[in-house]
Amino acid sequence: MDMNDIREKGMVLLGCGKMGSAMLKGWLDGGLPATSVWVNDPKPSEWLQGLEGLNLNADLPPAPAVVLVAVKPQMMADALPTLKAMGNGSTLFVSVAAGITIATYEDMLGDRTPIVRAMPNTPAAVGRGVTAIIGNGAAGADHADLAEALLSAVGQVVRLESEDQMSAVTAISGCGPAYTFHLIEAMAAAGEANGLAPELALQLARATVAGAGHLAENADEDPGQLRVNVTSPNGVTQAALEVLMNETDGFPPLLERAVEAAIKRDKELGA
Numbered sequence: 001m002d003m004n005d006i007r008e009k010g011m012v013l014l015g016c017g018k019m020g021s022a023m024l025k026g027w028l029d030g031g032l033p034a035t036s037v038w039v040n041d042p043k044p045s046e047w048l049q050g051l052e053g054l055n056l057n058a059d060l061p062p063a064p065a066v067v068l069v070a071v072k073p074q075m076m077a078d079a080l081p082t083l084k085a086m087g088n089g090s091t092l093f094v095s096v097a098a099g100i101t102i103a104t105y106e107d108m109l110g111d112r113t114p115i116v117r118a119m120p121n122t123p124a125a126v127g128r129g130v131t132a133i134i135g136n137g138a139a140g141a142d143h144a145d146l147a148e149a150l151l152s153a154v155g156q157v158v159r160l161e162s163e164d165q166m167s168a169v170t171a172i173s174g175c176g177p178a179y180t181f182h183l184i185e186a187m188a189a190a191g192e193a194n195g196l197a198p199e200l201a202l203q204l205a206r207a208t209v210a211g212a213g214h215l216a217e218n219a220d221e222d223p224g225q226l227r228v229n230v231t232s233p234n235g236v237t238q239a240a241l242e243v244l245m246n247e248t249d250g251f252p253p254l255l256e257r258a259v260e261a262a263i264k265r266d267k268e269l270g271a
């Protein structure tokens with residue numbers, strides 16, 4: 001199964017807020033016709049309302065290739081039962097919701113429903129996402145291939161060995177863009193605090209993070225070596241890194257605490 005199945009049989013997007021829209025933008029940019037997509041969302045954005053050909057809050061096809069579930073975990077119990085008739089059939093359910101386990105979907109839709117749990121991130125909007133996936137017993141190789149085809153249209157895809165890995169994945173790559181955007185904000189604020197005009201500070205911070213990310217992805221050296229390449233012995237970077245890399249109150253213990261808090265919340269949402 002591949003993107004042609006989605007073109008022919010259609011895809012239902014249940015919930016189309018920030019994450020659903022980020023992925024939809026990537027798929028449309030990649031050539032998926034809007035006419036193949038049914039969006040079900042009570043308050044569709046102006047962008048959705050302006051998409052020509054999109055089936056917006058229209059009657060759903062009886063057996064779409066994929067239902068992509070992108071409502072908030074807290075809304076799941078209200079939203080998902082409306083699609084129960086599509087359970088236990090050929091339709092693949094792909095959920096991007098944090099925390100909600102495959103067992104919960106099987107309870108709501110039937111345990112013969114092919115289900116893939118996925119954790120994407122918002123750079124999908126520009127085709128640069130990364131998504132981790134894991135399927136249930138009813139999802140065969142064909143379903144996993146379909147989920148991978150769909151999600152690799154908006155970035156990289158990794159397959160997990162166990163659903164237990166999903167909380168940590170969520171805390172790293174699902175939430176990670178927010179950490180990175182905050183790094184840009186914090187760098188810009190530090191620039192401003194040291195006399196740079198706000199626009200200049202933001203331009204420098206944004207271009208630096210974007211450039212460093214691109215270099216980290218494309219260079220032969222690992223990130224540690226790339227860091228060393230910036231750090232002249234006894235120079236300026238070294239002075240900053242002695243603060244940032246402090247084992248007690250530097251970046252590593254801070255990020256570890258942040259990731260632990262994210263994992264705790266992910267598990268609460270799934271309970």
Ligand SMILES: NC(=O)C1=CN([C@@H]2O[C@H](COP(=O)(O)OP(=O)(O)OC[C@H]3O[C@@H](n4cnc5c(N)ncnc54)[C@H](OP(=O)(O)O)[C@@H]3O)[C@@H](O)[C@H]2O)C=CC1
Nearest residue numbers: 015016017018019040041043070071072073079096097098
């Ligand atoms: N944002 C991100 O970076 C990521 C989010 N996710 C997951 O994606 C999911 C969506 O998150 P996000 O896009 O940020 O949230 P949003 O609130 O932006 O989007 C959810 C959308 O679902 C709509 N909705 C609410 N109830 C229903 C319903 N009964 N039927 C159909 N649609 C409904 C909401 O409408 P309304 O606003 O009117 O309530 C909203 O438009 C979550 O489960 C989250 O865990 C996963 C990875 C990354």
Ligand SMILES: O=C(O)[C@@H]1CCC=N1
Nearest residue numbers: 097098170174175176
């Ligand atoms: O904040 C959240 O709950 C979702 C999950 C990953 C990113 N956003």
